[in-house]
Amino acid sequence: MSELFGNEAFWVVALKGLIVFVFLVVYTLFNIWFERRVVARMQHRIGPNVHGKFGLLQSLADGVKLALKEDLVVKAADKVVYIAAPIIATIPAFMAWSVIPFGPEVKIPFTDTTTPLQLTDFPVAVLYILAVTSIGIYGIVLAGWASGSIYALLGGMRSSAQMISYEVAMGLAFVPVFIYAGSMSTSEIVAAQADTWYFLPLFPSFVIYVIAMVGETNRAPFDLPEAEGELVGGFHTEYSSLKFALFFLAEYVNMVTVSALATTLFLGGWRAPFGLAQINDGYFNTGYWPVLWFFLKTLAFIFFFVWLRGTLPRMRYDQFMEFGWKRLIPISLVWIIAVGFIRKLDQEGMIDRQTLIWVAVGLGVILLLTSFWPAKKEPEPDPEPEPEFDAFAGGYPVPPMPGQQTNKKDEHV
Numbered sequence: 001m002s003e004l005f006g007n008e009a010f011w012v013v014a015l016k017g018l019i020v021f022v023f024l025v026v027y028t029l030f031n032i033w034f035e036r037r038v039v040a041r042m043q044h045r046i047g048p049n050v051h052g053k054f055g056l057l058q059s060l061a062d063g064v065k066l067a068l069k070e071d072l073v074v075k076a077a078d079k080v081v082y083i084a085a086p087i088i089a090t091i092p093a094f095m096a097w098s099v100i101p102f103g104p105e106v107k108i109p110f111t112d113t114t115t116p117l118q119l120t121d122f123p124v125a126v127l128y129i130l131a132v133t134s135i136g137i138y139g140i141v142l143a144g145w146a147s148g149s150i151y152a153l154l155g156g157m158r159s160s161a162q163m164i165s166y167e168v169a170m171g172l173a174f175v176p177v178f179i180y181a182g183s184m185s186t187s188e189i190v191a192a193q194a195d196t197w198y199f200l201p202l203f204p205s206f207v208i209y210v211i212a213m214v215g216e217t218n219r220a221p222f223d224l225p226e227a228e229g230e231l232v233g234g235f236h237t238e239y240s241s242l243k244f245a246l247f248f249l250a251e252y253v254n255m256v257t258v259s260a261l262a263t264t265l266f267l268g269g270w271r272a273p274f275g276l277a278q279i280n281d282g283y284f285n286t287g288y289w290p291v292l293w294f295f296l297k298t299l300a301f302i303f304f305f306v307w308l309r310g311t312l313p314r315m316r317y318d319q320f321m322e323f324g325w326k327r328l329i330p331i332s333l334v335w336i337i338a339v340g341f342i343r344k345l346d347q348e349g350m351i352d353r354q355t356l357i358w359v360a361v362g363l364g365v366i367l368l369l370t371s372f373w374p375a376k377k378e379p380e381p382d383p384e385p386e387p388e389f390d391a392f393a394g395g396y397p398v399p400p401m402p403g404q405q406t407n408k409k410d411e412h413v
Contacts, residue, residue: 001123001185002105002116012108016119020097028252029059034299035306042310063245071241076148085146086239086246089139092132093253099125100260101187103270103290117270117291118187125186126174129261130167133216136250137163140225140235143247147238155234158317159218159225165324166215166222172332173209176202176339177265190269199266200357203364204335206266208328210304213258215324217251219305221312222320259301263294270294327370335363 033048033056040047048055073079103117122128137160144156178184180202181192199206215222226234236247263269270290271277277285284293315323342359345351 001121001187004105004114004116005118005121008115009113012113012115013119015108016115017098020119021094024094024097024253024256025249027256028249029063030056031252031255031302032059032062034302035309038303038306039310042307066245066248067242069241071243074148074238077238078146078148081142081146082238083243085139085143086243086250087139088142089136090246090250090253092136092139093250093257095132096129096257097260099128099186100257100264101190101269102294103288104286106287116187117288121185121187124184126178126184126189126261126265129257130171130174133254133257134163134167136254139250143239144235147235149238151233152235152237155225155237159235161321162218162222162224163216165321166212166328169208169324169328169332170212170216172329172336173205173212174265175332175336176205179336179339179343186264186269189265190271193268193271196357197266197268197271201360202266202339203357203360204331205339206262207364208332208335209262209266211328212324213262214305214308215320217254217258217305219251219255220309221314223314224317224320255302255305256298259298259305260294262301263297267297331370338363 036058037047037055039045048058051057051061073082098119099121101116101118101121105114105116107114140159140163141156144152144154144159147153177189177198180198181189183189183192218225226236236244239247270285270293272282272284272289272293283289342351
């Protein structure tokens with residue numbers, strides 16, 4: 001961890017904070033356009049093609065439209081909580097980026113100041129991300145409760161149960177990374193992956209995290225809190241204008257946050273891909289080149305989010321919760337024990353790194369296959385025999401419905 005953290009000039013910290021904020025806002029606008037274009041291509045549609053080259057300004061036009069729409073507040077709402085909820089949901093999404101590393105130490109252009117491409121860092125940075133992002137759920141729950149609508153309340157309750165369930169699996173997926181890196185600092189975890197990215201030796205943890213991050217961000221096929229077919233729109237049903245835009249912004253920033261965290265913990269962070277990292281004594285791991293690799297890796301995860309949305313149907317709520325509690329969490333606990341045992345063998349020199357990678361990849365493939373394994377169906381009970389049909393019960397003869405049996409006395413009439 002760099003000694004510059006906590007000892008930099010105020011203007012340097014303010015400049016980096018402003019850059020992170022602008023990056024997230026612009027990246028969100030790009031991701032909305034990117035999602036529309038990719039889904040349109042999957043469904044053989046055109047997608048955004050006006051408002052700028054290739055429709056790149058379509059997201060900006062939508063933002064302006066939301067800002068100019070009438071801001072409504074429903075009569076049954078608790079106005080203070082109703083207005084505060086989208087703010088509570090949005091701020092933690094930005095705060096999590098304070099410990100995400102974009103690159104190594106660089107020199108700020110036109111100055112002699114050297115700074116790491118990271119706002120700050122400390123020994124428990126990953127736990128800080130988990131703590132901050134979990135606060136965002138309060139905004140969603142309060143939005144559902146304060147709206148005065150049963151649909152919004154159900155969406156908020158679904159979201160709280162969903163995020164709590166899958167945050168447990170997400171946190172357990174981090175434990176093997178901590179064991180291998182020997183630290184919870186994001187910059188030190190990236191430094192520990194100089195030789196091997198952790199998605200290879202910790203492939204089951206990578207698979208568990210990727211599944212959990214989709215559930216954590218309420219994205220399809222896990223978008224149950226916003227299920228428009230069941231809940232009209234979920235927790236933000238009664239929101240409009242800028243307050244709705246804040247929820248929209250928080251969702252897309254959270255997508256980028258979990259993608260950046262996956263990049264940091266499992267894909268080497270800002271480090272160049274294999275092959276490029278060895279060119280010219282690691283030239284592509286110096287200067288501002290790492291920002292490009294970091295952006296491309298996070299974009300790959302964003303494409304994964306979009307791909308899931310364009311291909312998979314929404315899960316049933318009971319299936320979704322059962323999958324989290326009965327499969328992901330037990331598998332994570334067993335894998336943590338196995339990682340501790342394997343790590344000890346690795347330190348004692350009783351197992352080589354190549355064998356470890358193959359074992360991890362094999363277990364990860366088994367985990368993927370078991371997730372698609374159909375559940376055992378319980379035998380259906382024998383149907384109870386229907387009571388005999390009395391054709392003259394109402395005083396008039398009535399013909400029986402298909403499958404009904406008439407009384408014996410009626411058959412002779």
